[in-house]
Amino acid sequence: MTSPRVLISGAGVAGPTLAYWLARHGWRPTLIERASGLRSSGNPVDVRGPALTVAEKMGLVPALQDVATTARSMGFYDRAGHRFARVPTPAGRSAAGTPEIELPRSDLARVLLQAASDAAEVLFDDTITTLQQDAGGVDVTLGRHAPRRFDVVIGADGLHSAVRRLVFGPDGTFVRHMGMYVATTVLPGPVQSPGDVLMHNTPGRLVAVHPGRDHAMLGFFFRHPAAAPGHRDPEAVKRFVAAAYTGVGWQVPELLEQLHAAPDLYFDAVSRVQLPRWSQGRVALLGDAASCLSLFGEGSSLAMAGAYELAQALGDSPHDHALAFERYEAAHRSRVAPKLRNFGLVASLLVPRSRPGLTVRDLALRLLSRGRNSGP
Incomplete structure (x- = not known):
């Protein structure tokens, strides 16, 4: 019997994980990616919980640990550059004490793609233009192939997601902008503070410098009511970010200069994706395309866990996609729902909206910092 064929759009985190596991269930995967190659920018992300179990089963934990970040604490700085709080983050563990690996998203995507490439066809610099389903399969036209x-x-x-737009409908139906934007890039040169994440807030704005193994990652997280320029217009994006940080002190003027000079920039609205169903016929959605959590790294672990769940379901029911999609969605929605409910709380703690909110948050940080530093 011929092995079933699957087209996976997106070579980020979810796509390569799914390709790896479907190949091991006897499927023939093809990965298609709009970009001409993997990005170097993006937030630090965590591999934790079910995703860490998936990485262990793939034999990738040593490779992920080799590119893990070196941060051991978060330092909070005022406008004049004085650190007013320092909160340790236990190495290899989350604040809750559970095992995890923190690493740049670009490195996670690269490791996962390398693992999948031995059994998956990979098409860069291409995209899906049309999808036509019938009882036996899906006819796909591509931009270049x-x-x-x-x-x-x-x-x-x-x-x-181009697949979601083609099959489920326009973004405006399912994507809700949460009133925040994020811009990240890689800073050139060696890491100046290899053990510390450096953070500075003003109301509605956060700047963070996060250490990696051999370079630092720069992130701007800010609330803004206006519509942003398209994320494919980097020069307009840089001007938009700079305008949002006008008058901010600390190291921000120098960091904005580095942002302007950056050759690779990630920028997007912090958004929430909600759909009544994640599948339609022979097409299903995975990761951020189905349930975006585009803030502070939570989505990558969920993407890996969801990809493994979907591969297991399709592996168990290779000739009954409807049953497989139903099983995957029922299991994975239960993981996603609590994270979506906590979205607002995380945003309010990391990017307080108002001066009173920021004052209360900073007071709590000072008390936490003193308590930890005075302990045994």
């Missing part, structure tokens, strides 16, 4: 036919198609292509 010849048309093909697949048994199922999976959209793992992020917040701005």
Whole structure:
């Protein structure tokens, strides 16, 4: 019997994880990615919980640990550059004490893609232009390659999913902007503070410098009511970010200069994706395309766990995609729902909206810092 064929749109975190496991269930995966290669920018992310178990089963934990960040604390700085609080973060563990690996998202995507490449066809610099389903499969036309036919198609292509738009409808129906934006890039040169995440807030704005192994990552997280320029116009994005941080002290003027000079920039609205169903016929959504959590790294672990769940379901029911999609969605929605409920709380703690809110948050940080530093 011929092995079933699957087209996976998106070579970030979810897509390669799914390709790896489907290949081991006897499927023939093809990965398609709009970009011409993997990005170097992006937030630090955590591999924890079920995702860490998936990485262990893939034999990737040593490779992930090799590129893990070196941060051991978060330091909070005022406008004049004085550190007023320092909160340790236990190495290899979350604040709750559970095992995890923190690393740049670009490195996680690279390790996962390398693992999948031995069994998956990978097409960079291409995208899906049309999808036509029938009882036996999906006919797909691509921007650069010849048309093909697949048994199922999976959209793992992020917040701005082309698969979701083609099959489920326009972004405005399912994507809700949460009133915040994020811009990140890699800073050149060696890491100046390899053990510390450096953070500075003003109302509605956060700047963070996060150490990696051999370079630092710069992040701007800010609330803004206006519509931003398209994320594919980097010069307009840089001007938009700079305008949002006008008059901010600390190291921000120098960091904005580095942002302007950066060759690779990640920028997007912090958004929430909600759909009544994650599948339609022979097409299903995965990761941020189905349930975006585009703030502070939570989505990558959920993407890996969801990809493993979907691969298991399709592996158990290779000729009944409807049953497989139903099983995957029922299991994975239960993981996603609590994270979505906590979204607002995380945002209010890391990027307080008002001066009173920031004052209360900073007082709590000072008390926490003193308590930890005075302990045994």
